[in-house]
């Protein structure tokens with residue numbers, strides 16, 4: 387796309403949106419302030435760097451064997467840098483605890499410390515990224531029977547409690563050094579393949595473990611806690627301890643942020659409609675935007691109806707300061723850098739569309755009971771020239787606009803990832 391074409395299309399878009407009373411420049415400014423948290427685990431199929439051949443467990447699976455996955459911290463960082471170069475704006479990187487820089491040492495999960503993540507912090511500082519963090523309660527011998535923080539054995543529970551406390555300290559240090567609150571997310575795989583009779587016992591254990599974890603007080607200026615539910619996993623089809631009701635109850639009772647992962651609910655259940663409810667009861671929301679296809683399959687995020695509904699709900703609720711947008715998928719069947727870029731750009735496009743929505747008029751129609759008019763304008767808004775505004779935003783940020791980024795990723799594949 388030629389620069390002149392982009393500018394010309396933008397001028398038309400600006401005028402078209404102005405007809406509807408929408409300030410396109412303001413929407414671009416707002417979009418530019420929206421940081422998306424890029425999950426580090428797409429680049430290496432959730433392998434981590436504790437030990438090279440560790441099996442991925444916890445009921446999640448990265449399917450596919452596309453060549454070129456990152457095999458080391460430096461390869462992973464280079465891939466993220468490449469993806470970031472094709473995404474307009476300043477963003478965050480979301481790291482799991484088993485991605486520590488352990489320098490060849492064996493450091494068990496309950497022993498991890500901020501020093502094992504200093505090189506991540508230094509890299510983030512240099513590249514102007516902010517960081518988010520997660521404890522890793524899977525892919526470990528002490529989670530092999532499917533239970534961690536809710537385990538029947540108090541010694542195993544204590545091991546995972548210690549791990550999560552250490553992880554929260556690391557998150558706090560990341561936030562302190564980078565000057566931006568690091569969100570620490572707790573997701574655990576605990577659950578059973580088949581009918582479980584002592585459901586209350588495990589949930590009681592989990593509640594007590596969380597209480598103990600949060601007894602360690604962190605500085606809210608540096609880190610924020612979030613808790614993530616799930617409906618089922620592979621091998622935990624019948625029972626998951628940390629269900630939606632469990633964490634919603636815990637979060638509301640204890641003033642904790644709730645993480646909503648689009649893949650963690652019934653196949654036809656959407657998270658977009660949960661936002662306006664949760665905002666009334668929970669302090670903040672973290673989103674793990676994913677795309678489940680038939681199950682929590684973690685497909686690459688695309689600009690589909692649910693992504694649009696999700697961003698509309700955030701913008702309509704004026705909740706950009708309380709809803710944090712992160713991605714969570716791991717597709718090992720396609721170019722992994724491409725997977726990042728497609729997912730983040732789709733999320734940005736959805737946010738932009740939502741920012742450009744003729745909301746004042748839509749609200750007026752709704753208040754007057756003019757439901758045909760509301761429906762018609764919602765339909766018309768879908769084909770307004772928002773794509774021209776996104777191309778302009780890319781141009782303004784010095785990032786390739788349109789599909790031309792495909793060739794750039796192909797080049798990186800030829801020169802870098804195909805040689806791994």
Ligand SMILES: C[C@H](O)[C@H](O)[C@@H](O)C(=O)CO
Pocket residue numbers: 427432446520573614616647674714
């Ligand atoms: C790597 C995990 O997928 C991630 O931490 C967690 O958020 C999840 O969604 C598990 O299904």
Ligand SMILES: [Mn+2]
Pocket residue numbers: 573614647674714
């Ligand atoms: Mn998730």
